[in-house]
Amino acid sequence: MxxxxxxxxxxxxxxxxxxxxxxxxxxxxxxxxxxxxxxxxxxxxxxxxxxxxxxxxxxxxxxxxxxxxxxxxxxxxxxxxxxxxxxxxxxxxxxxxxxxxxxxxxxxxxxxxxxxxxxxxxxxxxxxxxxxxxxxxxxxxxxxxxxxxxxxxxxxxxxxxxxxxxxxxxxxxxxxxxxxxxxxxxxxxxxxxxxxxxxxxxQIGASYPELEWAMKEVENGKTVDDFEGRERTVLEIYSRYNAANKHKMNPIPVCEIPQNLK
Structure with missing residues (x-):
């Protein structure tokens, strides 16, 4: 950089x-x-x-x-x-x-x-x-x-x-x-x-260099099935945290009311 x-x-x-x-x-x-x-x-x-x-x-x-x-x-x-x-x-x-x-x-x-x-x-x-x-x-x-x-x-x-x-x-x-x-x-x-x-x-079970690697692999379209051993484990950890914490990364959901109901 x-x-x-x-x-x-x-x-x-x-x-x-x-x-x-x-x-x-x-x-x-x-x-x-x-x-x-x-x-x-x-x-x-x-x-x-x-x-x-x-x-x-x-x-x-x-x-x-x-x-x-x-x-x-x-x-x-x-x-x-x-x-x-x-x-x-x-x-x-x-x-x-x-x-x-x-x-x-x-x-x-x-x-x-x-x-x-x-x-x-x-x-x-x-x-x-x-x-x-x-x-x-x-x-x-x-x-x-x-x-x-x-x-x-x-x-x-x-x-x-x-x-x-x-x-x-x-x-x-x-x-x-x-x-x-x-x-x-x-x-x-x-x-x-x-x-x-x-x-x-x-706490996470993976180091930041490992998580950076996993983040890049996911961005390139790779999945856990593309890897074995430690790489597979790290990608599983990354994917699990990413999925569980989407509610933090996405905007707060708003219940939109249809005009015909107002």
Whole structure:
């Protein structure tokens, strides 16, 4: 990927969108991962105001330290970047104390993980409204349009998505070009929604390079019957996630009322 061309293209797109929307800049949730690091850096390059939010909820120390390292580096590089830390752990615990936690452990854990993402979305929009800014999404193409590996109305609830047309490998290419911290570039991708160190690959069962391969094969018309062994397994994983998460990728269905019924 030609990062020297792609970077200014995204930066100009962000700047033009914000100016047309008549807002002063962007709010970005910084998690310690490569996607949020690249997104926040691209936003900073616009010269518009950027508010980076750190929003821990029982976060592992490695996630916290990487997020803080990136934010400090970004503030040292760009005078238009500010940051704040909102500890959502007490809010999350209060929420848990008021809801029904009965049922399958797996289902409860997943519902709580998604609730963490939605608490963060609410916080991002609070600051966006308060400061007159847009919430910049951090999802990449594989997550947003391949396997749907994000929370609906959580990290999927954003105003604009600057890196959603980039594969994960391309996000890493940009990250290296943008000189984000090495600790982030070498860390295993993780959504950080379970309060432990499990990676995205642990949850999905396939790595991002494998998922990118599967996404391209499907786009070329290939099916699981065209492969054997690990390739077949990866394509099955990709296809299963893609099918199950279509409701996230497609527009919200609207019940259209025929004119003769109105």
């Amino acid at each position: 030609n990062t020297k061309s792609v970077t200014p293209h995204i930066v100009e797109w962000l700047k033009t969108y914000a100016e047309n929307a008549k807002v002063s800049g962007f709010v970005v949730g910084v998690s310690g991962g490569v996607d949020s690091a690249v997104t926040s850096t691209l936003c900073a390059l616009t010269g518009l105001d950027v508010m980076c939010l750190e929003m821990p909820i029982h976060q592992t120390e490695s996630h916290v330290s990487r997020a803080q390292e990136h934010i400090e580096q970004l503030k040292n590089r760009f005078p238009n970047v500010q940051s704040t830390r909102v500890d959502l752990t007490p809010v999350f615990e209060s929420f848990k104390s008021e809801i029904d936690l009965e049922g399958s452990t797996i289902m409860v854990d997943m519902a709580l993980a998604n609730s963490r993402a939605r608490l963060r979305m609410t916080t991002l929009y609070y600051y966006a409204g308060l400061l007159g800014k847009l919430v910049a999404g951090t999802g990449n193409k594989v997550e947003d349009f391949g396997v749907g590996f994000y929370t609906k109305y959580g990290d999927g609830g954003v105003d604009l998505s600057p890196i959603a047309d980039l594969l994960k490998s391309e996000v890493y290419d940009l990250g290296r070009a943008l000189e984000i911290p090495e600790s982030i570039l070498t860390a295993a991708p993780s959504d950080g929604l379970f309060g432990d160190s499990r990676s995205d690959e642990d």
